[in-house]
Structures are given as C-alpha cells and as structure tokens.
Amino acid sequence: MSRALGPFTAVLGRDLLLAWRGRADVLVTLAFFVVVVCLFPFGVGAEPNQLRAIAPGVLWVAALLSTLLSLHRLFAQDHADGTLEQLLLTPEPTVLWVVAKICAHWIATGLPLVVVAPGLALLFDVEQGALGVLILSLALGTPILALLGAVGAALTLGLRGGGMLLALLVLPLFVPVLIFGAGAVDAYLSGVGAQAHLLLLSGGLLATLALAPLACAAALRIAVE
C-alpha cells in the first residue's frame, strides 16, 4: 500500500510543508474570507432577521470567492520553477499526485474556512443547531470547489490575465455546489432537514473526485507540452 501511495504522500507532505512555510499566504485567504463576510452587514443593514436569513448564502459565497482567490497558487509556483515538468516526467501516474496537490491545497486553504465559518455564523445570529450542518456542508462542498477549480487553474496556467479568466471559467461550474451547500443550511432551518442536500453534496464530491483529476492531469500536460 505504501508503495502505491508513495508519490501521493510525498507530494502531499511536500505541499503541506510549503504551505506551512509560507503560512502568511494561507492566512491572507482566511482573512479575506472573514473580511468579506463581515462586509455584508454594512451593505444590507444590521437587522437581525435579515442577517439570519442571508447568513448561509453569505458564508457560502465568501467561501467560494476565497477558494477562487487562492486557486492560482495551486500550480503556478511549480510551473514557474520547473517542478511541474519534472513531476510530469516521472513514471508515477499523474492523477495520483494531482489529487495529492489538490488535497494539500484544500487542507491549507479550505479546511481553515470550515473551521472559522461557525464562528462567523454566530455573528449573523445563526441558530446553534444549524452550525453542524454548516460545517458539514462546507466540509463536503469546499473540496468540490478545489477539485473543479484545479481544472481551471491547470487550463489557465501561465496565461496573461489568468486570474480573471479563471473566475470566468470556474464560477458557472461552482453554482450547483453553492445551491446545495447554502441550501443545506436553509433546509435545516426551515425544518425540512438537510439530509437530501448533504447526500447530493457527497455524491457530487465523489463524482468530481473521480473525474476532475483526470481533466486536470490532461490540462496540465497540455499546459506544459
């Protein structure tokens, strides 16, 4: 087992170490998330009922935007210093280390959002029982965002204006995740129960986990060749 997963753990460990060494970058993503969420009450007014109603949507949109903001880092540095080419030249399956890189990226940028989100939800006076659903929906949904976004990041690798292009490419694809993620919390709050939404998110996660790395690997080969 360890031999088959060798490249996976090696790349995962390396990327996590890199993220840890450059943790200021990671913290900026997190700070962006917090600031965007805190901006909404200023925009829409501090009326508690209204804040409670928009909280799931605001948290989800902010999570989506901060994911988008950090995506370009996924491959850019490895592309610039040639690591990516070396990785593509290795006989190890590309999909394996691509998944490892996405995993490490999610642990560095997605997981902190999941941890911080309940605290921010309290600022919006969200019912405490819904916090579990919020955490679960983000924990299931943000990996999908990272996986889909990785395809876009690989396609726009090294392009001029890649950031805006990346947003245009992946945001329409993020919509279903947003609907089911924010919908899960709404459904819980309205008493319908979040099970259906969470199951759909889990299904989506499994499907993207199976398909997105393949597209991502193909896109990386195109970008480097």
Place this chain on the structure above:
Amino acid sequence: MMKDMHKPERSKSLFRFAAPQMFYPLAGRLAPWFAGIAAILAAIGLWLGFFVAPTDATQGDVYRVIYIHVAAAWMSMFVYMVMAFWSFVGLVMNTRLSFIMSQALAPTGAMFCFVALLTGSLWGKPTWGAYWVWDARLTSQLLLLFLYLGFMALTRAIEDPRRADKAGAIIALVGAVNVPIIYFSVKWWNTLHQGASVSLDKAPSMATTMLTGMLVMALAAWAYTIAVTFWRVRSLILERERHTDWVAAELNALEGKI
C-alpha cells in the same frame, strides 16, 4: 499537411474533408447556399409569425417574440452540444479541423444565447411584470452564456493554437458534463424557494400556424448557424495554415479577383 497543390488526394471517403485544405473549398461552396436558405426561411417564418398567426388570447401580440426567442434558445443549447461533440472528436482523433469547428461555433452559440436572454427579458416585462425572474430556465441560460464566454476567452487568451485547441476542448467537455447538473440544481433551487410561479411548460395548446412559424424559424436558425460557422471556419483555416503553399496560392487568387 503541406501537400502539393497539383495532386490532391482523391480518396472517396468523406473523411477526406477532415483535412483543412479539402474542407476550405467545400465550406466556401456550401456557405452561400445555407445563407440563402436561412434568409428565405427567416422571411417565411417572420411573415407567418407576425402577419398570419393569430393574436394570443391571454398575452396579446407580445407573444410574437416567441418566433425569435424559442429558435434562439433551442439553438444556443444545441450549438453547445455540437461544440462539445467536436471537442471530443478533436481530443480523441486529434483532428485539427474538429477544434477549428468548435471554436467557429462558439460565437454563434453565445450570440443566440444572448438573443434568447434579451428577447426573454423583453417578453417577461409585459407578461410577468419583471425583466428578470430567477426562473430555472433563465438562470441556466445565463450560466450557459457564461460557459460560452469562458470558452471563447480561454481559446483567445492562449497564443499557441495547439494548446488553445486542447484547452478549449477540455473546458467545453467539462462544461457539457456540468450543463445538466447546473440545470437540475437550478431547477431544484428555484422550486424550493419560489414554487413554480413562472412556468413555460404549461403553454396552452398552440395553433398550428404558430407552431409552423416557430419550426420554420428554428430551421432558419440552423441554416444561419451552418452558414456563419462555415465562413468562420474558412477564416480560421486561412489563419492557421498561412504558412502553407495552398493558402499562399489561394490568397494570390483572391487578390487577383480584387
């Protein structure tokens, strides 16, 4: 690729048109025909729609925008499917013409998408009382427009044509896989929130002239798409193959005509 002009391959197979050099004259010959068919059908369709078809009992004359709206909406979705198909063929068979085809289709698809949204909102104001409703169909049509724009922006942003071709093909396929997911998620999201306040499904049974007009307009949109795509394919081929002898000869001939 740089085949000698004087001995073109005389294969009987239709696949010979997969070579840009062979497809270029064929597209040039067929495009004006399709353009003519499109013009005639559009004239018939609009005449049927605006003068022959009866006024709708509930909506009045406003409904007549349907003759443009429905054709554009059908076409915008269909063109994306065709685009994804050619992208797939291009990735599997590695034929350059397939990629050129999908890139030539994209602007037309985006245009129809935009027309469908525009006419839809103009139609929506008098009938629903708002230019925009977050209805499942409208929303997914809007997202389809974004998918088109993303595809076009990506293929334009990459300078190396081979990379642009393949990257565009991948995003077209990713989009094609996502279109049904987006549609059903948006539909579910909408029904959860608003209930079916606006539904285009339960249209009252249509008069035959209305249906005929719509179908004729849809056929006109098809013919238009084919004609415009062929012309665009020709330009793209000339641009891509500008280093070859046959393009040089072709351009010389064109200059001679002017």
